[in-house]
Amino acid sequence: MWPNGATSAAVVSFDFDAEEVWIGEDPENARRPGTLSQGSYDAKVAVPAILDLLDRLSLTATFFVPGRVAERYPDRVRDIIKAGHEIGHHGYTHTSPTSLTREQEEAELTKGKEVLEALGAEVVGYRSPSWDFSPHTLDLLVSHGFAYSSNLMDDIRPYRHPKHPIVELPVHWTIDDAPHFWFDAASWVKTIRSAAEVESLWREELEGYVALEGMFMLTTHPQIIGRPGRLLMLERFLRHLTQQEGIWIATARTVAESVP
Ligand SMILES: [Zn+2]
Secondary structure, rough: OHHHHOOOOEEEEEEEEOOHHHHHHHHHHHHHHHHHHHHHHHHHHHHHHHHHHHHHOOOOEEEEOOOHHHHOOHHHHHHHHOOOOOEEEOOOOOOHHOOOHHHHHHHHHHHHHHHHHHHHOOOEOOOOOOOOOOOOHHHHHHOOOOOEEOOOOOOOOOOOOOOOOOEEEOOOOHOOOOOHOOOOOOOOOOOOOOOOHHHHHHHHHHHHOOOOOOOEEEEOOOOHHHOOOHHHHHHHHHHHHOOOOOOEEEOHHHHHHOOO
């Protein structure tokens, strides 16, 4: 299944949501500097620290970026591109396509792509801000020249959508940072897990993906995984990932291109 005799694959991905994830959750948050500052941490601290980490580990990753984040932080996006990482589409605003009309969804796709391409990115991948599709998403991805989607949870290996020439790179909550760490002071109902607990969970899952010869799509968010203690955990985990025998670590785009 994998190129050059590899027996499993992995993609390291980051959703660089910054303030948009908070505004998408509640438009009123646009007027709440404290709430927004959780997202501003992305551009100020987390993304530079992650770029430094990836550089030290010689890893190439994929960053999904909403258009409005790229407009607010063009230099950060240029830094990501300059370091050789892939940029994928993550909406213009951080709004689920399931809540948009076809026209609105198309406008989000077009605008987001324009902003990223103007900064020098070649955009062929789409991760929806909700990991979900509207009835129009796949048609729109085809008509706007996308090659892959990274949104669904029905497999552990990439596959091609049956009626659309789009490769799916499956994701899952277990190997995402948000379900374990996300904390929203508006609801105050969730306990924040320790980095050690999540590291152990990710190691278990990785062992399973390697055993089943799957593709491990690590999905993280700089504002979540980029907190100080978690950054150390990410480094330990990524070192462990690179030490797996027979694993092929590549960008989402490169893995998508390997699918027949
Ligand atoms: Zn997001």
